[in-house]
Amino acid sequence: MSEPVPYERMRISDADREAVAGRLRHAQGEGRLTLGEFDERVRLVWASRTYGELAAVTADLPDLATQSPVPAVPAPARRPRRFFRAVLGVYLFAVLINLVIWGLVSVTELEPAYPWFLWVAGPPGVVVLTLHLLGRTPPDGR
Known part of the structure; x- marks a missing residue:
């Protein structure tokens, strides 16, 4: 045998x-x-x-069956910086475009035009400032 x-x-x-x-x-x-x-x-x-x-x-790897589970460490609370920066960037871009157009209209008419760009800058600006002061996170938590 x-x-x-x-x-x-x-x-x-x-x-x-x-x-x-x-x-x-x-x-x-x-x-x-x-x-x-x-x-x-x-x-x-x-x-x-x-x-x-x-x-x-696999000699230097722990056995999956005997490996003790490591407790998950909760992720630190993320500040809404990225979200706020995006909102602020869009807001400032819109205000800048409107301000440039207002300036061009004022220069071509040789007198200051009605400051209509303030209607574009004002109300959304209050919302952006409020978001910043309250430190709100967006709905998806980022």
Whole structure:
């Protein structure tokens, strides 16, 4: 009778390789492997023929079954800076366009025109200022 083949020398299937590649993807997603290390190890996985070769690829990674879950750290509250800057940029652009048009009309008529640009600058300006003072976030939380 022949002796049984040790587990490390038993041949593996594509399903075994895919399972280890998935484990490597998970480790790379957690930041345990760089993209270069991940690429190198996946190549080794698909070139492996035995369980021993597969074990060597993941020897320095924690076992997923015994890995204790790390409590999620809540993300810090985001200030609405990006949102406010976008609103402020649109507001200032609209006011600038209207002010330039008003200035061109005043120069071509050789006298100051009625300051209608204030109607464009005033009410929306109050809204932008109120948003800034209240520190409101947009509806989607960004």
